[in-house]
Amino acid sequence: MQQDDLIGTMLGNYRILEILGQGGMARVYKAHQENLGRDVAVKVLPPWYAADRNFVERFNLEARLAAGLAHPNVVTVHDANEQNGHLYIVMQLVDGGTLKQRLDRLHRAGKVMSTAEVVSIFSQLADALAYAHDQGIIHRDIKPVNVLMDRSGRPILSDFGIAKVLASTKAHLTRPGAGVGTPEYMSPEQCQGGPVDGRADIYALGVMLFEAQTGRTPFLGDNYPALAHSHIYEAPPRPSAINPAIDPTIEYIILKALAKNPQQRYQTAREMDEALKQAVMPVVPNLGNYYGLPPGLPIGPGVPYVATRTPVPMDNRPPTLYICFNCQHQNRAQTRYCTRCGYVLNQCTVCGEPNPVGNRFCTKCGQPLAI
Numbered sequence: 001m002q003q004d005d006l007i008g009t010m011l012g013n014y015r016i017l018e019i020l021g022q023g024g025m026a027r028v029y030k031a032h033q034e035n036l037g038r039d040v041a042v043k044v045l046p047p048w049y050a051a052d053r054n055f056v057e058r059f060n061l062e063a064r065l066a067a068g069l070a071h072p073n074v075v076t077v078h079d080a081n082e083q084n085g086h087l088y089i090v091m092q093l094v095d096g097g098t099l100k101q102r103l104d105r106l107h108r109a110g111k112v113m114s115t116a117e118v119v120s121i122f123s124q125l126a127d128a129l130a131y132a133h134d135q136g137i138i139h140r141d142i143k144p145v146n147v148l149m150d151r152s153g154r155p156i157l158s159d160f161g162i163a164k165v166l167a168s169t170k171a172h173l174t175r176p177g178a179g180v181g182t183p184e185y186m187s188p189e190q191c192q193g194g195p196v197d198g199r200a201d202i203y204a205l206g207v208m209l210f211e212a213q214t215g216r217t218p219f220l221g222d223n224y225p226a227l228a229h230s231h232i233y234e235a236p237p238r239p240s241a242i243n244p245a246i247d248p249t250i251e252y253i254i255l256k257a258l259a260k261n262p263q264q265r266y267q268t269a270r271e272m273d274e275a276l277k278q279a280v281m282p283v284v285p286n287l288g289n290y291y292g293l294p295p296g297l298p299i300g301p302g303v304p305y306v307a308t309r310t311p312v313p314m315d316n317r318p319p320t321l322y323i324c325f326n327c328q329h330q331n332r333a334q335t336r337y338c339t340r341c342g343y344v345l346n347q348c349t350v351c352g353e354p355n356p357v358g359n360r361f362c363t364k365c366g367q368p369l370a371i
Helices: 053-067 099-108 115-134 162-167 198-214 224-233 248-257 269-278
Strands: 014-022 027-033 038-044 077-083 086-092 147-149 155-157 321-323 330-332
Touching: 014 038, 053 077, 053 086, 099 147, 099 198, 115 155, 115 198, 115 248, 115 269, 198 248, 198 269, 248 269
Parallel strands: none
Antiparallel strands: 014 027, 027 038, 038 086, 077 086, 147 155, 321 330
């Protein structure tokens, strides 16, 4: 990287050692905290932000809120201050790279993340978001570069609160390379400038999950308007159309998280966390429904199954309806294409056969189906 005037200087108690990375709105440095003798990461914002005193006040407020978060998958904030026109925030140093670097390595090798690794990483991220949302803090800029990885492979979310501060000032809009959120990961409501709650973070987590399982984000475009249009109006491709080997449960989780209408997504990150953890649990898909019990009964060593209720007579049970991934319309079991939008409802990931939506195995090749 080019020479940096901060290298070797002191910001408060922190001696700046080297640049770790640079984004549109800040540089991140490795620094040494002289008084405590430890290495830390220091994120320094461009000097024009410090010229806006209202921005400085909001920045300090959000830094205090972020510093109050204590979770193993949320980066620890040690300090925040201003010196010589430099606004900076001091965080724990996480030295295992980022999730983006992990995904890039897989992409270069022509691979995607395994189901086991996906469940491990994304359930931890969902749990971290659930914790932050419970504290009233929305991230607003979930993306792979903001997920740090420690050397054991533990994901750690960073940059809580900064996107909100940037959103509250118009000054950044005139600065090249600066922006709020990242278009590839922005929810439809963010693209439309609407109110944002925790479900926007859930959408972004769904985009990252899509990327981890397919090697690309759901929508591709050269500019913000094109990407925003896709997020708002276009149905995402089914991940199995790109990666036929994807676990059907993971595909369902992705598509639910990517619903256009926030009401049709997971309503909390905790719900998404639970769905991810159940993705690796063996289940009996139909017995619960047949016996009038909750669906998805766990089975395995030490988990006996006992039918404690009388089966519901077939003639008295209401027909099961299946939701279209594209428009969320409810369709009957024998439907192959959505009766509202024409979307293929239960296409086999191996042979491409469009099966009745109620089928659990392909009528042509016998492959287990997503629905």
